[in-house]
Amino acid sequence: MKVLLVFAHPEPASLNGALRDVAIDELVSQGHEVRVSDLYADGWKSEIDRADFPELDPAKPLQPSKASGEAFASGALTDDVKAEQEKLLWADVLILQFPLWWFTMPAILKGWVDRVYSYGFAYGVGEHSDTRWGDRYGEGSLAGKRAMLIVTAGGWEEHYSERGINGPIDDLLFPIHHGILFYPGYDVLPPFVAYNVHRLDDAGIERLEERLRERMRDLGSTPPIPYRKQNDGDYLIPSMRLRPELGKPEANGFALHLERPAAL
Amino acid sequence: MKVLLVFAHPEPASLNGALRDVAIDELVSQGHEVRVSDLYADGWKSEIDRADFPELDPAKPLQPSKASGEAFASGALTDDVKAEQEKLLWADVLILQFPLWWFTMPAILKGWVDRVYSYGFAYGVGEHSDTRWGDRYGEGSLAGKRAMLIVTAGGWEEHYSERGINGPIDDLLFPIHHGILFYPGYDVLPPFVAYNVHRLDDAGIERLEERLRERMRDLGSTPPIPYRKQNDGDYLIPSMRLRPELGKPEANGFALHLERPAAL
Numbered sequence: 001m002k003v004l005l006v007f008a009h010p011e012p013a014s015l016n017g018a019l020r021d022v023a024i025d026e027l028v029s030q031g032h033e034v035r036v037s038d039l040y041a042d043g044w045k046s047e048i049d050r051a052d053f054p055e056l057d058p059a060k061p062l063q064p065s066k067a068s069g070e071a072f073a074s075g076a077l078t079d080d081v082k083a084e085q086e087k088l089l090w091a092d093v094l095i096l097q098f099p100l101w102w103f104t105m106p107a108i109l110k111g112w113v114d115r116v117y118s119y120g121f122a123y124g125v126g127e128h129s130d131t132r133w134g135d136r137y138g139e140g141s142l143a144g145k146r147a148m149l150i151v152t153a154g155g156w157e158e159h160y161s162e163r164g165i166n167g168p169i170d171d172l173l174f175p176i177h178h179g180i181l182f183y184p185g186y187d188v189l190p191p192f193v194a195y196n197v198h199r200l201d202d203a204g205i206e207r208l209e210e211r212l213r214e215r216m217r218d219l220g221s222t223p224p225i226p227y228r229k230q231n232d233g234d235y236l237i238p239s240m241r242l243r244p245e246l247g248k249p250e251a252n253g254f255a256l257h258l259e260r261p262a263a264l
Numbered sequence: 265m266k267v268l269l270v271f272a273h274p275e276p277a278s279l280n281g282a283l284r285d286v287a288i289d290e291l292v293s294q295g296h297e298v299r300v301s302d303l304y305a306d307g308w309k310s311e312i313d314r315a316d317f318p319e320l321d322p323a324k325p326l327q328p329s330k331a332s333g334e335a336f337a338s339g340a341l342t343d344d345v346k347a348e349q350e351k352l353l354w355a356d357v358l359i360l361q362f363p364l365w366w367f368t369m370p371a372i373l374k375g376w377v378d379r380v381y382s383y384g385f386a387y388g389v390g391e392h393s394d395t396r397w398g399d400r401y402g403e404g405s406l407a408g409k410r411a412m413l414i415v416t417a418g419g420w421e422e423h424y425s426e427r428g429i430n431g432p433i434d435d436l437l438f439p440i441h442h443g444i445l446f447y448p449g450y451d452v453l454p455p456f457v458a459y460n461v462h463r464l465d466d467a468g469i470e471r472l473e474e475r476l477r478e479r480m481r482d483l484g485s486t487p488p489i490p491y492r493k494q495n496d497g498d499y500l501i502p503s504m505r506l507r508p509e510l511g512k513p514e515a516n517g518f519a520l521h522l523e524r525p526a527a528l
Contacts, residue, residue: 010313013325046310046371049274061277064363065418065462099328103443104368107310107378111371137429154329158503165401165494165504168517172439174431179367198329230429239422240429253432 004091006037008098008109022209026216039108046111069119084116097150103172122184138229143185150192157195174254187224226259268355270301272362272373286473290480303372310375333383348380361414386448402493407449414456421459438518451488490523
């Protein structure tokens with residue numbers, strides 16, 4: 001398979017840097033082709049602004065989604081964004097690797113999403129009608145591909161458990177899993193999460209790396225999180241509410257969007 | 265009261281720009297003192313990197329939380345970060361205003377959080393012992409102050425409802441409300457959310473602005489979201505799990521952290 005790893009940590013000599021190398025080595029040794037977008041090393045620009053749309057009339061106000069749709073359609077996006085879109089289309093698997101900062105991704109990776117996910121590429125795709133609400137949530141430009149997070153967290157695993165004070169990790173990651181990866185079509189694999197990373201000893205790091213190698217070996221076979229596809233009939237149109245007869249009444253808002261909540 | 269509004273939209277001539285002006289006008293006319301951090305206009309730097317820590321030994325790997333704690337303690341943070349921290353300490357109320365991009369804040373605002381929320385300032389505060397797990401979640405440097413989001417979304421309100429496909433807006437915003445605002449001590453007010461913003465007509469915008477004026481008038485009296493404080497006895501230490509007898513069994517992971525789930 002072809003794998004794109006997007007890496008968002010400022011320090012190569014970090015646990016994140018070590019885990020990245022472990023992942024890449026294992027993937028290569030399994031015969032996969034790997035490309036890496038190292039956002040810090042590449043000096044990735046994080047902010048969507050007017051410079052992203054060189055052909056936008058300077059007299060016009062910037063409407064980011066409109067400008068992004070026009071630039072995507074006319075091939076007028078900047079080269080850095082086009083290169084990332086090309087890599088996304090090339091890859092069978094996308095891996096986003098980052099330290100969990102304030103319960104989500106670092107700014108530089110959010111800026112990669114904001115800028116690379118153009119209108120017409122990652123959203124605003126497909127027919128909008130009485131029976132379809134565009135190609136999104138399981139359909140879209142990146143459908144048929146797999147995606148997965150590799151995340152490090154300073155906090156304890158218990159603090160991210162079902163009743164932990166931070167909130168359950170699956171719910172904290174839902175906006176990324178469902179809203180950023182499933183949205184343009186990816187099958188989303190369960191995340192690889194390393195906890196308590198500032199307090200790991202050598203043996204702990206070794207166990208972590210072995211667990212990551214295993215995940216990389218199973219990249220093609222791990223069952224994805226069973227999110228419901230938007231256009232398979234589970235949602236009412238245009239309210240996009242889950243049909244009243246579906247979902248356990250006691251499921252939380254996010255878990256409603258799983259076909260088999262018990263499976264997680 | 266003293267109000268700090270952090271604004272994260274690239275275009276002043278936008279609905280966000282208009283709402284910002286409405287909010288400021290109303291606050292000023294109520295006699296409040298208002299300061300604005302306009303991140304795009306100020307050219308805010310989004311990425312935490314080595315340049316944030318001028319005194320860090322170039323031979324040492326960058327460990328962001330460690331470097332941030334050392335620089336905060338020795339007064340060696342960069343001027344832009346120090347200025348924002350000073351504003352946060354000055355303000356009685358913090359307002360974060362942004363368009364919801366990919367179900368969370370734009371990169372530039374995440375970068376404001378990543379860089380301004382230093383170790384020792386927004387986390388790593390207070391005593392860690394058998395009976396206290398630091399001053400966080402309701403306690404900390406910013407305790408006694410209020411915070412609130414002003415958010416615009418392109419999607420429909422129904423899509424963000426309890427059974428809507430995007431997930432409920434309260435759950436989508438939980439990582440910001442609870443993880444970024446309540447964490448360093450803020451009382452978090454219910455958010456102001458504008459939906460369907462690309463399809464609003466003049467009357468719709470007028471209604472929206474009136475609703476925002478009302479929220480600004482009630483800024484001092486609106487009851488905050490009733491999150492449970494970490495150190496008030498509801499959580500076990502050190503697992504930081506909610507005590508088994510607390511929380512409705514059918515509450516979802518996030519709603520468990522409300523003292524009165526029904527209140528929302």
